[in-house]
Amino acid sequence: MSDCLTHSAPDSVFLEPWHAQVFALTVHLNEAGRFSWAQWVERFSETLRRHGLDRQLDGGADYFNAWLETLEAIPAEAGNASAQEVERVRRDWEEAYLGTPHGDPVRLSAR
Amino acid sequence: MAGLGQAAPMPHDHSDHPHALLPSEPALRVKALETILVRKGLIDPAALDEIIDTYQNKIGPQNGARVVARAWSDPVFKAALLADADTVLAELGYYGRQGEHMVVVENTPEQHNMVVCTLCSCYPWPLLGIPPGWYKSDAYRARAVRAPRAVLAEFGVTLPAETSVRVWDSTAEVRYLVLPMRPAGTDAMEEEDLLALVSRDSMIGTALAALPAAALPPTTAPPTTNGAQT
Known part of the structure; x- marks a missing residue:
């Protein structure tokens, strides 16, 4: 655990860029009225509880994995982004990365 | 962040990859x-x-530190903060996004306060920013309530036996900020100088406010100009 005595050298706010992105997506969807923060807390805490049944969560990558799993379920249930659709677009992104020469910007081809 | 459909190349140390580095x-x-x-x-x-x-x-513990330093310096402000934090914090612009229902709890020689969220990671974003990893860990969430003195000891905090420890469990509805005790030897310090003594952890309750450099023994004084240890 941290024994840092001042706020002059804070931990990194987000350890990886996708942690920031999934956080921002959640806040944005909340503020757009897709769910209340109380609903989010209820669902997220349930995911954390389930993930923590057989191991200790360290609050790092496992925390954001639980966060992502929770967030993915909400638009899926609302019919806005099914698991199949997410998987298809995930594959599109993967192919885009693998097909882009190193150093070039990665673009997703049109649907 | 790059816009939709376009991502910046990943930072990279090697030059032998034929394609862009695949994200996780x-x-x-x-x-x-x-x-x-x-x-x-x-x-x-x-x-x-x-x-x-x-x-x-933009948002981080410097906001909470400003509130604490002002409370240490201004008794009227402190009384208002403890009585109705939401109103006082709204006037300072520290409200919204997980800071809507704030309670400020004051450390005293009789009672030390500590904040946890046993459910997930509820935290006063407008005052402290995003919580640190340890605040979100099972180790802290599960043990802060059950064994607060042991957790405090891991943070290097040992309280006098006569000081009780009260643990506040945050929720989606209520979030807490600890008002740490003003360190001895700071009577002459101005609000701006006090800011450096207020750490994030001291406002969660897992640290005490730092001592000013002048109050530290010479052998332990940190090699910085502002007395802040990192």
């Missing part, structure tokens, strides 16, 4: 989710950028 599996899932929601007009990429910029660069 969860990173690709987040990109996929974002892509779908943007295509359907459900989210605005610019709003996402604004949210990330806010929490990476």
Whole structure:
């Protein structure tokens, strides 16, 4: 655990860029009225509880994995982004990365 | 953050890869989710950028430290803060996004306060920013309530036996900020100088406010100009 005595050298706010992105997506969807923060807390805490049944969560990558799993379920249930659709677009992104020469910007081809 | 459908190349140390470095599996899932929601007009990429910029660069424990330093310096402000934190914090602009229902709890020689969220990671974002990893860990969430003195000891805090420890469990409805005790030997210090003594952890209750450099024994004085240890 941290024994840092001042706020002059804070931990990194987000350890990886996708942690920031999934956080921002959640806040944005909340503020757009897709769910209340109380609903989010209820669902997220349930995911954390389930993930923590057989191991200790360290609050790092496992925390954001639980966060992502929770967030993915909400638009899926609302019919806005099914698991199949997410998987298809995930594959599109993967192919885009693998097909882009190193150093070039990665673009997703049109649907 | 790059816009939809375009991502900046990943930082890279090698030159022998024929293609762009593939992001991790969860990173690709987040990109996929974002892509779908943007295509359907459900989210605005610019709003996402604004949210990330806010929490990476603009909001952090310096906000809470300012509130604490003012409370130490101004008894009227402190009384108002303890009586009705929401009103006082709103006047300072520290409100919204997980800071709507704030309670400030004051440390005294009789009672030390500590904050946890046993459910997940509820935290006063406008005052402290995004919580540190340890605040979100099972080790802290499970043990802060059950064994607060042991947890405090791991943070290097040992309280006098006569000081009780009260643990406040945050929720989606109520969040807490600890008002640490003003360190001895700081009577002559101005509000601006006091800021450096107020750490994030001291406002969660897992640290005490730092001693000013002048109060530290010479052998332990940190080699910095402002007395702050990192």
